[in-house]
Amino acid sequence: MPRIAYVNGRYIRHAQAAVHIEDRGYQFADGVYEVCEVARGYIVDMTRHLDRLNRSLSELQIAWPMTRSALQLVMREVVRRNRVINGLVYLQVTRGVAPRDHAFPAPGVKPALVVTAKRSDPAAAAKKAETGLAVITVPENRWDRVDIKTVGLLPNVLARQQARSVGAQEAWFVDPDGTVKEGASTNVWIVTRDSRLVTRPADHGILRGITRATVIDVAAKLGLEVEERAFSVAEAKQAREAFITAATMVVMPVVTIDGTPVANGHPGSVALSLRHAFFDIAEKIKA
8 A cells, every 4th residue: 555645735645745846844944843653543642742833833933734623634644544553643844835035935825734654563663672772972063942843953864873873773962061962863861870760851952852741741650750950971871771762762771872881781670661651641642
């Protein structure tokens, strides 16, 4: 069965899906996006994702391409047409198509919307969680507004490629003072020796991860204490556990940082317990 995409009002084959060459997302990275996990036939944390989409659009002064309720229907329809039971649904909104000029186009230019969905293998993800991931650290070199989920991700792309080139799976951005910001596409956590979960505050300098927010809910349900504060690379290397969170991988243990094993170099029980409890506690909307 061919994949189906939604592009500006039409459901079309993914292979034929295209946007105009003067779409401002292509020309200027003038757009935002969201990615929702699809698990067991449900779209996970849709409300929080659309709330964050609303904030991103507002910060960039981009109008909604349609009503929120209509967008929910499109997302569910794309998931349904692609028969995705487990996977991801991706949506992207740009300022639209207009002659190339740095300033905003004239009023009346309609924002552009693309929605796609793809399947994933839960068994493969579970197997990866059993072994954990390797990460490297890289200097922070992104713009100051990483709290907006824009499609301008070139530093993230280069960081992830740097990780891949040395056999790691993620890169963590690090401030000049040695504190960890976030991953190229993930939020970062450690577990201290006295079993407290630590993650950087989401008030500035990192993206307000939706999975991050839900993991805080999961931790509360499991009776785990969460402390939102900065931590250094050195503290992370000495932690009881480290893990990353994102809609694309939920909770994934980290077993080495810059080649240094975290604890015994194996996934920890706290990360795995959060991963196992996540679906039952997260919001679920039938696709």
